[in-house]
Amino acid sequence: MSNAIVRTQAMSETTGRIAKGVFLVVACGLVVIPFVGIISTSLASPKQITDAGGFVLFPTGIDFSAYRSIFAGGVVTRSLMISLFVTIVGTTLSIVLTAMLGWALSRKGTFGNRFLLLLVLVSLLFNPGLIPGYLVVQQLGLLNSLWAIIIPTSVSAFNVIVVRAFFAALPQEIIDSARMDGASEWGLFRYIAVPLSRAVLSVVGLFYGVGYWNSFFNALLYISDSSKWPLPLVLRTYVVGDTQLGAQALGTPADALPPQASIQMAILVISILPIVVIYPFLQRHFTKAVLTGAVKG
Numbered sequence: 001m002s003n004a005i006v007r008t009q010a011m012s013e014t015t016g017r018i019a020k021g022v023f024l025v026v027a028c029g030l031v032v033i034p035f036v037g038i039i040s041t042s043l044a045s046p047k048q049i050t051d052a053g054g055f056v057l058f059p060t061g062i063d064f065s066a067y068r069s070i071f072a073g074g075v076v077t078r079s080l081m082i083s084l085f086v087t088i089v090g091t092t093l094s095i096v097l098t099a100m101l102g103w104a105l106s107r108k109g110t111f112g113n114r115f116l117l118l119l120v121l122v123s124l125l126f127n128p129g130l131i132p133g134y135l136v137v138q139q140l141g142l143l144n145s146l147w148a149i150i151i152p153t154s155v156s157a158f159n160v161i162v163v164r165a166f167f168a169a170l171p172q173e174i175i176d177s178a179r180m181d182g183a184s185e186w187g188l189f190r191y192i193a194v195p196l197s198r199a200v201l202s203v204v205g206l207f208y209g210v211g212y213w214n215s216f217f218n219a220l221l222y223i224s225d226s227s228k229w230p231l232p233l234v235l236r237t238y239v240v241g242d243t244q245l246g247a248q249a250l251g252t253p254a255d256a257l258p259p260q261a262s263i264q265m266a267i268l269v270i271s272i273l274p275i276v277v278i279y280p281f282l283q284r285h286f287t288k289a290v291l292t293g294a295v296k297g
Helices: 003-041 046-053 065-072 074-105 113-125 130-139 147-155 156-169 172-180 185-195 198-215 217-221 231-239 241-249 260-292
Strands: none
Touching: 003 065, 003 147, 003 260, 046 260, 065 074, 065 260, 074 113, 074 147, 074 156, 074 185, 074 198, 074 231, 130 147, 130 217, 147 198, 172 185, 185 198, 185 241, 198 241, 198 260, 217 231, 231 260
């Protein structure tokens, strides 16, 4: 009787592992196959794209005509540099402001602590709306400036609350010990709080970086000068299907462009590739930051 129960449990565990394996394979396939199709279609020949109906999973050859068309006019290259500037400067500014505000709100003796925290919570719950935001940017003289993309989104209330909670959870013994050694409030923040919070700041920085890299609506709203458009706004001109407008943005005659599907997939590859390349390096720093920031007893 006991042997039968053991065999039944073993078969049940084996079935469960097989089911989990099948589920993981299917889930991975649903994620990987679209990416493979995007890259393959961007590299396929025009004839193969036409024969396949616009989506190629396994190209018979490699054709870089879509990428050559995108970078031929120099418009995409300029917009790529603009997006890099916005992402690097904006992420750096956002991390600094978020860390400083989170530290100030985590200190109970800070002047106006409760009032400032209330303002942060109110901004998290209530959105001022499109028109007031536009009027503020206009009054600050930021229209047609790259700072119109950076400043309005430089501080996220959600990220501030996350960082504040992490700072508030730091062991008070470390803070008291540093104070006894003569550390000032700035010294506590710079030499104690920031080194111990590299993990959470890395995660917050990734959130900010992805947001700035994909910034589209603010650029569409505040920047009318096409020479200052970031990458998503420039590449959108062809993704929406407007061939003439896309040809003008890409600097190539419409009749000389590769198939629209090839251009669209190449655009998606260019937009996704930087984040895909950077993320593994950030993941490595996440692990290192967690080990560095660990509090050992």
